[in-house]
Amino acid sequence: MSCSSCHSLKPREEGKGPSLAGVFGRRAGTDPAFAYSERLRDSKVIWIESTLDTYLDDPFNLGTQINMMIHGIRDDQVRADLIEFLKYSAR
Numbered sequence: 001m002s003c004s005s006c007h008s009l010k011p012r013e014e015g016k017g018p019s020l021a022g023v024f025g026r027r028a029g030t031d032p033a034f035a036y037s038e039r040l041r042d043s044k045v046i047w048i049e050s051t052l053d054t055y056l057d058d059p060f061n062l063g064t065q066i067n068m069m070i071h072g073i074r075d076d077q078v079r080a081d082l083i084e085f086l087k088y089s090a091r
């Protein structure tokens with residue numbers, strides 16, 4: 001399952017997951033249009049390289065109740081590429 005089946009890169013366009021527009025540098029769980037799990041909303045995580053890497057490796061790493069249906073991306077290079085992508089195109 002790909003990210004885009006649940007996430008849009010257009011601001012305020014919510015799917016099964018929150019819009020990822022501008023997600024890099026943003027605090028977790030703060031897209032006002034999306035009803036997050038309490039865990040993510042209260043996590044105080046800021047999405048930068050290290051936190052995205054931890055989350056995408058396995059969403060349980062941040063203690064979030066997963067509803068991402070992905071069991072994490074184990075390939076370091078794939079994660080790194082994805083994070084670069086989010087950083088430069090999701091604004």
Ligand code: HEC
Nearest residue numbers: 001002003006016017018028029036037040064067068069
């Ligand atoms: C089956 C749907 C689904 C898929 C597939 C999915 N996600 Fe998610 N994603 C979610 C949901 C739902 C949340 C909110 C989780 C919560 O509230 O705890 C989320 C949250 C996130 C967040 C945190 C957003 C924020 O505003 O704090 C990021 C970053 C993210 N996903 C990235 C990805 C990436 C990258 C992929 C592809 C590798 C992906 N997701 C695949 C449903 C999905």
